[in-house]
Amino acid sequence: MSYNILAQDLLELNQYLYKHCPLEVLDWNYRYNLLVEEIKKWTPDILCLQEVQENHYCEHLYPALVEMGYSCIYKCRTGTKTDGCAVCYRSKRFAEVGFTKLEFFRPETGLLNRHNVGIVLLLRPLVAQGAALKESGPLLCLANTHLLFNPRRGDVKLAQLAIMLAEIDAVVKSCKVKGEHCNVVLCGDFNSLPNTPLYQLIVTGELYYQGLPAWMVRTHRKIHN
Template identity: 70%
Template sequence: MSYNILAQDLLDLHPYLYTYCPLELRDWGYRCSLLLQEIQKCQPDILCLQEVQENHYEQQLQPALSLMGYTCVFKRRTGPKPDGCATCYRGSRFVCAATTQLEYFRPETGLLDRHNVGVVLLLRPLVDQGARLTERGPPLCVANTHLLFSPRRGDVKLAQLAILLAEIDRVVKSCRSSGEHCNVVLCGDLNAVPDTPLCRLITAGSLFYRGLSRRLRPQRPEAHRVPPPAV
């Protein structure tokens, strides 16, 4: 399961983007309750969240998810904004062999001047063998990220994605060097629709970018987010 859960601080900073949504439905307490109900109902083995506000993660989400049996890794964005990405997995299904917390802000590189982040985990599947859990099956690389929103800076998004893909490639090759096949799951809010060059790079494995506009074609407008259903 993967959700951008919309950090409350960002919602409050840009309320004009959510005027279609009744005020009471924008309240974090209301939204958090629905989100946790949805997770409890679906019981995903792996959960990737974006726009996770740090204090909400520490005070509400992580304690509740821990009670559900999840182990979580949180990476806050660099810079002043208090949200980030959280990747959670069921401790009864996986053990974490390696964790990488990626920062895309590289002050020495003019293009990488934004504070987005990513989380890459190498998980090993577990099976219940009576009184104990045993590792079995190929490892799984789980990558979670939230790329830059701006529709005018597709070049930045491509550079951020390249950093993430390079780390995934490193993890896969480290497994291959040990004679193991490694499956990959990539989750996140890429701020791009499926037919954009950004997504083509992921699906095709290559991209000829010479002559492309920085805009990399339209993305889904932020104002079109659909709130979770009332229950």
Template identity: 60%
Template sequence: MWRVWEDLDGTQAEPSVPPTTGQGPESVFEFTVMSYNILAQYLLEGHPELYIHCSDKVLVWSTRLKGIIQEIKTWRPDILCLQEAQEIHFQKQLQPVLSDLGYTCVYKRRTGSKTDGCAVCYQHSRFFQLSVSLLELRREGCELLDRDNVAIVLLLQPVTSQSPDQTGTPICVATTHLLFNPRRGDIKLAQLVMVLAEVDNVVRRCKAIGRECEVVLCGDFNSFPNMPLYQFIKTGQLYYHGLPTWMISGQEDLSHQTHPRRVYAPLLPSSLGINDNCQYVTAKQTESPPSGKLKYSQGFLLQLRYCPGACERPRDLALIPGVTDNTPDQHEKQPCTPTFSNTVCHCLNLSSAYSHFITGTDRQEVTTLHSNAGATVDYIFYSARTERIRGQTDKRLHGGLEQIGRLALLTEDDLWSLRGLPNEVFPSDHLSLLAKFKLRISPL
């Protein structure tokens, strides 16, 4: 049984074919992203009860290494994000092969005694690196950030063959592997807020110099589709106060408990410097409100710049070219503010590259399987192109990435017909995720 490629734009181009580049005023840059939890060997050997269905030969690292390399060679993604990459295996065996295949790699090992980590590898012929952030999600003195998970956030610039007056929008690529513990969704949520804050920081730095920035967020989130953690990523808001911690990721049903552990506001201490908008705050922003006649802080007043009232043009306003003829776009500029207190939010406008059902059926996809069960916990999220409406007739697609293809996943029954995971075809207990995107390149 082999996985099939699904074209989402009606074309028949294979994902490994170099991207097409238009010659008109707006060209395109196509690229693929793979997210792959490759199962650290020391974790496999430390939990043999999860792989009692497997033959011994498919669990040997040398066998699995060949399969992992073959998976990467088969699809040749432009950007490769790995989770559970065991440090010694990655540095001594995987990275040399990836370098020969044209990849530049960034690796971050988990903190503490853990010997696996995350990696982001990109084709240096197609991207060059603008910045990198290696995040440690453990913070001393913070109860919800006491685990050894990590994340990588890269800002990549597409390499195009365009004329000097055209350039590709930078792409912020982030990958992480959140805590597994099904009962501690509060920790996963806190870790996710930290990752989103770093992504937001990269995006805002780009906008500060007048550039847009697209986002690809992928990895193993240890959360089921449509549960609160997943919905937070997709909708941009989550009212978390009082939620049972097991419910946040939905991996384990503990609804029978009379007094389950719950998460309460504030989620993170103010000393961490991250607000409920998943944004870093400066010392100036955290100062106490001014006293005397100034009842409102500058930060509060700045939030009103793009409120609906401020975006209405007064009827008697004189038209002065370059001064009063520019109406702010409230859809693009309005700051992210929680609808209710005790809510976290973000403004990244993320969509999932997968629908979580086999196309045209009601059969659920899975991304991982072991002796206990199969589930979807791995995702590729991206900043999608959105439709903006100006007036009643003027509609346009705004910014974002356009997904044009993906590598289909399989169902749990499909995988059991192959004797589960890992097996002779798929060398990890996770399937790789692969999506293809189109980035539009406009004149400067």
């Protein structure tokens, strides 16, 4: 399950976007209770969340998820923003091998001047064998991110995605060196539609720059992932 849960701070900062909504449904406690019900209904083995407000994560979400049998990793956005990303997995279904918390803010690089973040987590699947848990199947690289929203800065989104894919690639290669296969699940809010070049890069491994507007991408090459 992957879910952008809308940080309350962002909701209140951009209230004009929700004028069509009754005030009571915008209340955090109302939304939180529905979110917990949704998670309990589907009981996903893996849960990736975006726009997770840090204090709400610490005070509400994390305790509830732990009680449901999840282990969680959280990364708040850099800068002054109060939200971030979380990855959660059922402790009875996976064992944690390692993880990396990514920060996309690189002031020395012109395009990477935004405070988005990501998490890349390596898991080993488990199966129950009597009262014990046994390792089963290939490793799983689980990644979660929330790319920049600005619809006119496709170049920034592409640069952020490149960092994410590079980290995933490094994890997969490190597994191969050890003789282990690694599957990949990439989740997130990419602020992109299925017909956009960014999405096509993720699903096909190719990105065509030729003739694209500058606000989407800014060069004239074909990139192979």
